Amino acid sequence: MPRFTFHRLWAIVLKEFIQMKRDRVTFGIMIGIPLMQLMMFGFAINSDPRHLPAALRVADQGPFARTLVQALRTSDYFAFVHETSDEAEAQRLLQLGDVQFVINIPADFTRQLLRGERPTVLIEADATDPAATGPALAAVNALAATVFNRDLPGPLARLRAKDGPVDFRVHAHYNPENITQFNVVPGLMGVVLTMTMVIITALAITRERERGTMENLLATPVRPFEVIVGKILPYIVVGYIQVSLILVAAHFVFDVPMVGSLPLLYVVSLLFIAANLAVGITFSTLAKNQLQAVQMAFFFFLPSILLSGFMFPFRGMPDWAQAVGSCLPNTHFLRIVRGILLKGNGFSEIAPHLWPLLVFLVIAMTIGVKRYRQTLD
């Protein structure tokens, strides 16, 4: 049985490089996609929205209530577009989507505050889009501790208490994992790589079949593994170009903090890039033509963007979605990238997300090599 040989693998690699070089349009798209997505997700989609419409229901006219309202206003997150004393009307505004929040300050707010009873301020939030409400609510919590510092001097300082003089209660099922640009831009790395890497190799074998070059390739002694790895290797280079592009933009354009080790990120990216390329190759062996291959790639791309924790906070998704998400390489890669860049994770912290990538790669490669037919039968 003839075994794997390096010279045949190398022949495929060089050939793929030349073809990539000739196909300017595809290469342009490979570079253009990360740039376009950076523009779309990084700039256009503002995930730290401010001036959100809010309704005020203030039953207390005391100075403390006024201070609190003023503080909320200057936080920039709230635009108080309605004032009402009617609870039903407030509910209606929320339901219609006219306001994102209703802020309820109770009648005995000042009295309770002065007695040190931590009056409850109820914030009702329309959490349909948790990404929209999250930052605002976070700001409220930050503000709670300090808002009355000036108003409660001297002996009243004891009222400041360690958890703040006011109890902000949020009525909304909302996700604590708030998405910011810092989260989105590193996340884009996984999304861009999934999209481009899968599509580019999904076409790799169907293209040979459609153009008729497969017949020639099959008539040579080249082995399935050599063809598949030979087609994967050149695109790893492209994947790294994309990674670098996003990192440069993340740093210089979006000021994303890079706490962890970049070399570590580069090394583990290899696993993710290879996994996606292998998925593409596998699609390519399953698809009858290039159109089918692209459709399969898209089919894979959708859950990778929707269920990976990129679009929606992962823990906010229903169990089934989390289960699907856990099988996708992008889910694990997102955690790795965010972990390394934002949290400064080292190898031991990201290791739990590495082996799923490895398992995925091995499975995809195995299916690809097994499905690669060596005859025209």
Place this chain on the structure above:
Amino acid sequence: MSPPAAATPTDLAIDVTGVTKRFGEKTVVNAIDLAVRRGEIYGFLGPNGSGKTTFIRMLCGLLTPDAGTGTCLGYDVRSQQAEIKRHVGYMTQKFSYYEDLSIRENLDFIARIYAVPDRRAAVQRSLDRLGLANRSHQIAGQLSGGWKQRLALAACLIHEPKLLLLDEPTAGVDPKARREFWDEIHQLAADGLTVLITTHYMDEAERCHRLAYLAYGHLLTRGTLAEVLAAAKLTTWSITGPDLRTLATTLRDRAGVEQVVAFGNTLHVSGRDAARLTATIAAVRDPRHDWKQITSGLEDVFISLMDEAKDNFA
């Protein structure tokens, strides 16, 4: 390249029996036996869809036969396909090198795949030999039919195969290029290469050492040109004179007349049943015409074979 140690000592490059291929219900290649001697140019003829390409693909391991056994260069066609691939050069019917690679890049690619020793020199030699040297940087997709065919031939020769399988290599190539191509094939055969070639051109068929004719997946005849002509037992008359068009109409559908073919100033009338043909001719004979019995041409023989096959297999 490993020595053909596994090859059984034989003077046959191809030696197969009962080779059969079915696609679904349809038997495309039906129990074909074929023996091709080393160093021979073997012509494979037959109408479109007769199974020539399918048969060749089975020889070089691209398709698995449903039945049949045999060897190609001494290697078993069923189990030693990898060995066969290393020593066979296969030129596909449709150009199947990379259209977005240049001539040289295509040759480099194939040479690398076969681990040709001293690749650079081998590629250069092959460029020179087929007159491709000063076009080596041209993109294959932009070449005309004749140049594509040269590239394909160069590419399937680069690993110095012992057997060439050429599937309609000269389709769509001008006469001069065809002539040069055949000169090249004869040179290669003289150097010891075995060539199996499919074609629709009669002049090319006549340049083969031996021939086989395939129709509906059945091998109908084979042998040297003389043997094929003799075996056909076809009688042909050549007629010259005035108003051949009317004569042709008269002759068609008469007993014993199988083919009536008009050439410029002559009419060829052929049939397998010599007695009935002669009788028919005697009935319609007109003194203004000049009648002459001639030896049947290869084309007449093949058309006759195909008509016969249509009755039997279609």
